Amino acid sequence: MADTALREPGAAVRFRGGGFLPGTSRLAAVAAFVGLILVWQAAISFGLVSPVFLPSPVEIASALRDLTMSGELWRHLSISLVRIGSGWALGTAAGLCVGTAMALFSLARSVGLPMVSALYPIPKIALLPLLILWLGIGEVSKTATIALGVFFPTVIAVYSGIDNVPRNLIRMAQSFDVPFRDIVWKIALPGALPSIMSGFRISVSTALLLVVAAEMIGAESGIGAFVLQAGNLMQTDQLMAGVTVLSILGLIVGAALSWAERALLAWR
Amino acid sequence: MRLHVDIRRHAYDDLAVLDGVAFTVEPGEILCLIGPSGCGKSTLLGIVGGLVRPTDGRVSTEGALPEGSLNPFTFVFQDFALLPWRSVAQNVAFPLEHHRLTASERDALVAEALRRTGLSDFAAALPKQLSGGMRQRVGIARALVVRPALLLLDEPLSALDAQTRELLTEDFLDLWLRERTTAIYVTHNLDEALRLADRVVVLSRRPGRIKEIVTVGVPQRARRGPEAATTLAALRERLWSLIRDEAAIADREMVHG
Amino acid sequence: MPNTGTTRRGALGLIAAASVTGARAEVEAIKVGVLKLASSGPVFLAQDLGLFASQGLDVQLRFFEAAQPVAVATVSGDVDVGVTGLTAGFYNLAGKGALKIVAAQAREEPGYKLVAVVASRKAAEAGLRRIEDLPGHAAAVTQVGSSFHYSLGLLAQTHGFDIARVRILPMQSVPNVVSALKGSQVDAAIIPATAATPLIASGDATLIAWADETPWQVAAMFTSPRMIATRRDALQRFVRAYQAGTAAFSAAFLALGPDGTPQPGPGAEAGLATIAKYTGQSVASVRDSIPYMDPQARLLVGDIYRQVRWYQGQKLVDAGVDPASVLDLGFVDRHLDLPK
Numbered sequence: 001m002a003d004t005a006l007r008e009p010g011a012a013v014r015f016r017g018g019g020f021l022p023g024t025s026r027l028a029a030v031a032a033f034v035g036l037i038l039v040w041q042a043a044i045s046f047g048l049v050s051p052v053f054l055p056s057p058v059e060i061a062s063a064l065r066d067l068t069m070s071g072e073l074w075r076h077l078s079i080s081l082v083r084i085g086s087g088w089a090l091g092t093a094a095g096l097c098v099g100t101a102m103a104l105f106s107l108a109r110s111v112g113l114p115m116v117s118a119l120y121p122i123p124k125i126a127l128l129p130l131l132i133l134w135l136g137i138g139e140v141s142k143t144a145t146i147a148l149g150v151f152f153p154t155v156i157a158v159y160s161g162i163d164n165v166p167r168n169l170i171r172m173a174q175s176f177d178v179p180f181r182d183i184v185w186k187i188a189l190p191g192a193l194p195s196i197m198s199g200f201r202i203s204v205s206t207a208l209l210l211v212v213a214a215e216m217i218g219a220e221s222g223i224g225a226f227v228l229q230a231g232n233l234m235q236t237d238q239l240m241a242g243v244t245v246l247s248i249l250g251l252i253v254g255a256a257l258s259w260a261e262r263a264l265l266a267w268r
Numbered sequence: 269m270r271l272h273v274d275i276r277r278h279a280y281d282d283l284a285v286l287d288g289v290a291f292t293v294e295p296g297e298i299l300c301l302i303g304p305s306g307c308g309k310s311t312l313l314g315i316v317g318g319l320v321r322p323t324d325g326r327v328s329t330e331g332a333l334p335e336g337s338l339n340p341f342t343f344v345f346q347d348f349a350l351l352p353w354r355s356v357a358q359n360v361a362f363p364l365e366h367h368r369l370t371a372s373e374r375d376a377l378v379a380e381a382l383r384r385t386g387l388s389d390f391a392a393a394l395p396k397q398l399s400g401g402m403r404q405r406v407g408i409a410r411a412l413v414v415r416p417a418l419l420l421l422d423e424p425l426s427a428l429d430a431q432t433r434e435l436l437t438e439d440f441l442d443l444w445l446r447e448r449t450t451a452i453y454v455t456h457n458l459d460e461a462l463r464l465a466d467r468v469v470v471l472s473r474r475p476g477r478i479k480e481i482v483t484v485g486v487p488q489r490a491r492r493g494p495e496a497a498t499t500l501a502a503l504r505e506r507l508w509s510l511i512r513d514e515a516a517i518a519d520r521e522m523v524h525g
Numbered sequence: 526m527p528n529t530g531t532t533r534r535g536a537l538g539l540i541a542a543a544s545v546t547g548a549r550a551e552v553e554a555i556k557v558g559v560l561k562l563a564s565s566g567p568v569f570l571a572q573d574l575g576l577f578a579s580q581g582l583d584v585q586l587r588f589f590e591a592a593q594p595v596a597v598a599t600v601s602g603d604v605d606v607g608v609t610g611l612t613a614g615f616y617n618l619a620g621k622g623a624l625k626i627v628a629a630q631a632r633e634e635p636g637y638k639l640v641a642v643v644a645s646r647k648a649a650e651a652g653l654r655r656i657e658d659l660p661g662h663a664a665a666v667t668q669v670g671s672s673f674h675y676s677l678g679l680l681a682q683t684h685g686f687d688i689a690r691v692r693i694l695p696m697q698s699v700p701n702v703v704s705a706l707k708g709s710q711v712d713a714a715i716i717p718a719t720a721a722t723p724l725i726a727s728g729d730a731t732l733i734a735w736a737d738e739t740p741w742q743v744a745a746m747f748t749s750p751r752m753i754a755t756r757r758d759a760l761q762r763f764v765r766a767y768q769a770g771t772a773a774f775s776a777a778f779l780a781l782g783p784d785g786t787p788q789p790g791p792g793a794e795a796g797l798a799t800i801a802k803y804t805g806q807s808v809a810s811v812r813d814s815i816p817y818m819d820p821q822a823r824l825l826v827g828d829i830y831r832q833v834r835w836y837q838g839q840k841l842v843d844a845g846v847d848p849a850s851v852l853d854l855g856f857v858d859r860h861l862d863l864p865k
Contacts, residue, residue: 052600052623128697129704137665137694137710171319172349176339176363176414186362190353218665218694218705228697232668233841234593234614267353267394 055237063241072226077245080211080223083139087146087214088207094147095154095203096196102155103162103192104184112155120152125213137218145214150203157199161192194268197261204253208246269333269340269417269450270295273316275325278308284475285311286322291469291481293418295331296448298488300461303471304511304518309454310422312476316452317341317420329417338367338414346423348407350395357382357391360409367414381413384443401432408440412449419451425460437463441488458507462500463491470510473518479510553759554583558595558604561588561804563814564631564744566778567822568608569803570796571770580762586803596747599624605752606763610744613670613841616833620846625753625853628764629771629824630744631816633676633737636781639816640676640736641721647709649731656680656734660690662712665702669695670841672743673715676736678835683739688839706730719814742825742832743816753853764856768822775820787815819861826852827862 037057043049044056051059067073101108102116124145135141165188173183189196215224223245230238271293278286285308293299301309314320316327318341333340342363343349350359360381364374382388385405395403404424411419424440425433437460444451444464455461461468468482484503486496555577559565568586571577577584589595592609599607600623608630618624633640642664644653653662659681666673674693681688694711696702699720705711707729715736724730746767752760777796782788801808829848836842854860 050623052618052621129700132696132701132704132710133708136708137696137705166347166349168345168347168349169351172343172345173362175317175319175341175343175420178363178366182366186365187351190351193353216695216697217701218663218696218711220692220694225695229669229695232593232612232614232695233670234596234617235843267396 053236055240059237060240060244063237064244067238067241073245076221076223076226076242079221080215083142083214083222084146084207084211086139087143087210088150088204090143091147091150091207092154092200092203095151095199096158098151099155099158100162100184100189102159103188112159116152116155120156124149124210125216128213128217132217141217142214142219142222145217146207146210149206149210149213153202153206154196154199157195157202158192161195161199162188164195165191194265197257197265201254201257204257205250208250208253211246270330271316271418271450272328272330273312273325274327275312275315275322277324278311278315278320278322279475286315286325287475287477289325289471289476289478291478293450293452294466295450297466298444298451298453298464300465300468301452301454301471302456302458302461302468302507302511303476304473304515305456306518306521307471307473307514308476309456309471312471313343313420313422313452313454316418317343319343333417334415336415337417339363340417341420342411342414342416342418344404344407344411344419344421344424346426348395348400348403348427350403350406350410352395355392355394356387356398356406359395359406360387360413363410363414377413381409384412385409386439399432400428401436404428404436405439408443412443417450419449421451421453423454423456426456433457433460440464445488458504458511461507462504464488468507470507473514473521479514482507552578552581552583553756553762554585555606555759555763556585556587556604558587558589558598558607558609560590560592560595560609561806563800563804563806563811564610564816564818565608565803566796566800566815567630567767567770567774567818569770569800570773570777571766572803573799574770574773576766576769576773577763580766582759582762582766584763584766596624599747599749602749602751605756606746606748606760608744608746610672611742611829611832612668612672613674613836613839615747616836616842616846616851619747619851620843622750622850624747624851625750626745626747626824626829626851627753627760627853628746628767628822628857629742629819630746630822631818632740632742632744632825632828634740634817635737636785637737637779637787637815637817638735639718639814640673640715641718641725642677642680642713642715642733642736643706643721643724643730644713644733645706645709645711646729646731648712653712654731654733656684657686658733659713660686663692663694665694665696665705665711665714667695667699667702667716668697669693670836670839674841675832675835676741677715678839679739679741680734680736717814719810722813740825740828742828745824746822761856764822768857771818771822772820774818778815779817779820821857821859823857823860824852824854825862826854826860827864830864 041057044051044054098112102112131141131144135144169187169191170183173187211222212224212227215222216228219225223242227239227242227246230242273293274290275286276288277284289312301312303309311320315322315325351362354362357378361374361378364377379388382391385408387402387405387409390398390402395406398406407424425436428436441464453464462484465484468484470479470482471477472479482503486499490496491500557568559568572584572586587598587604589598592612593614595604595607595609596615596618598604600618615624619626642656648662652658664677666677668674677691678688681691696705699716702714702716703720703724706714706724713733721730721732725732748760773792774796776790777792778787778790780788780790797808797811800811804811829852833842833846833848837844837846
């Protein structure tokens, strides 16, 4: 149907160009978060939800406070952070090398692509008994579990990132007889950085996710082991406190990555 | 330095792109390559610059390189091919970095190239902060910083709007008149060719052959003057008549692949 | 051989029927949460022998993969009754007033070798031979606060050392524990006999002890306080049929022979077939995992108290949990080991 207003002489043109430009509001995000917690607390306070099933935010907060005051939280967290950090660094280093090789060399690509497709979807938890056999139950197998989970998304991010670097930039470098090594360091890798950074977002979340799986293997402490044990013991307030710590960790790392992206990718 | 180009045949798989293209580029001249789109102009430039391996043919030089030349052949690209994460000065410095130069030698070369292209005030800017015209100036500065024997310009102004094109043509001509760097300049724009070229090589549609090599005969300095107008208008007519039918047929061809 | 099967089943039914008392009422549906394990045998037998039906109950079995979800489903009302192992997690949940233990299921009893403490090859060669050698070593369990953990704690108590001197490593699952043993990644582990036997046979592990020294209540039948309050009669009938099931189970499998090992009794073959059918396991693996249980499903009440206190001592059960509050002893007569 045509706009009838336009048919009348002298009618103003109606604005039609709105929408499809969503912005973000920090206030709305915080308000939604606070709202959710209030509704949650109210549902329990008014007896709509049994605290047996869902501990109240107040209970979780007090569990969290006790954990912090007793030093337990820091003990678990510091151990896990070492595992997450070393696993992530290891998986990222290996992923960078393999992904770069796959992007640059035919042989690495021919072998690597089907390998990654075949191995990436294997749930790492299913491999735990094997990892225990191969690597034992010490820090090595825990680090390896996280590294393995980090490795594949990194490979894919690096590989597709370099693959998508404009071919013309490489031709440009070749036209100046720039050596292969310099082309990799000065064009391929910086050009792939946006893709690598978004790969980091995925791999860091994966590392946080996998710390629970990694600490399934004979861990006496660590935030993942803490969450697992709280679950096994049906200590739901402790469980939720541990989960809250993990999600706060996720938020912090996410913010750090955003900051790094702004700093490193200012040229975009 | 003189350049001999002799491409007997060039093909991608079964698709013949060039078929018997031979010409010589004289020292200090601007040779324009024109032809309908898809006639293999850019491929030919790639072959000359060593970025494309010809199926059958050879490009050779005769005579010495200019004093202090770090790269004999350098390109200016249609899409500028700037590294977006580097500043203007860093982009211009890029082709120097793998040469044995001291930092001060390098800085001096970069500063000089920026000065010649009018970029001195933009040394620290990122490509994204520049207009298209300024970006191509960076591309030209980068191509010149290594003192090439031969500049290969692949439709350097095609991505720019008409006014910027006009400005850059003038600036490029000024630059060339001072230094007389030998150049092969690929374009599909007849006016650009007639402003810059000493000679114009007209290519046929695919597979590209040389239809004719037209000598402009009017010095570049004199081309804006009224006495040259008639000659140039006649030349333009002539070039257009050579290209017109080819372009019309090429336009109707299905895109290969 | 369908005929023999029917006859055997008849015999089993007779024994069971003898212990069934009480009147018929209208048919009432009861959802029961169980694991696919031989220890759930009494429920399977009662179902197949029509013991629930004869109490006027339509019992619907809901199968679970682990004990914890059965407890949670019982609290949420997804099932009316649960029958599984007792863990620290169970007591934490029950301690919130959400669950009541009503009758017994499996328990440890001397002569019934269901759980083994084993040493890895390396640790055994280095001299880990007896329970008393455990302090200073690392022992794998499935989970902290599991029945295996308690069992190890009980052994430590009996043999006079503090369990804190053993490094307890939770591995989350039996296959993970087996892997750790095979690679001698841990010194010792406490695992089901079905997992231990092949390891001992292959030399990957050495038996240190069976966990059957001290009788203790491993598993139980439980329900929600709401069920007790609103459907007491149906629950009472369920318990009667369940007791008939444990009686049949006991008669079929639990009599000890002159050599001190369990001998098949009347209805054993048919019973094994029934349990194999419900659990989806082979008859042989069912036979190897038949645990002891009281024929009348009576609880070792004192042990429930001991468990709660031990777990509380290990800080695995909230200090506020009162053992008496997780029990309802009114459905089964003459419970055992009653605290004074």
